Amino acid sequence: MAEKKKCEYCEKEAIGFQSLEGSFAWVCRDHADSLLLELKPGEKQVYGACYLERYT
Structure with a gap:
């Protein structure tokens, strides 16, 4: 099972x-x-230099 990530x-x-x-x-x-x-869970989006991925 994948390890759950925690907020930085x-x-x-x-x-x-x-x-x-850059961050x-x-x-x-x-x-x-x-x-x-x-975003809905499972969605990914790219806006120029920005990348977003929603897990839950």
């Missing part, structure tokens, strides 16, 4: 991964960018 900022369970113009992090709902929150 607070250690809560991560809902996804975001890479925004990247696994983030929880509280620390996720609004673009990541708009």
Whole structure:
């Protein structure tokens, strides 16, 4: 079974991964960018230099 990722900022369970113009992090709902929150679980999106992937 895959290891569950934790938020880079607070250690809560991560809902996804975001890479925004050079910085990247696994983030929880509280620390996720609004673009990541708009995605459905399993969706991925690329906006220029930004990459977003929603897990749950």
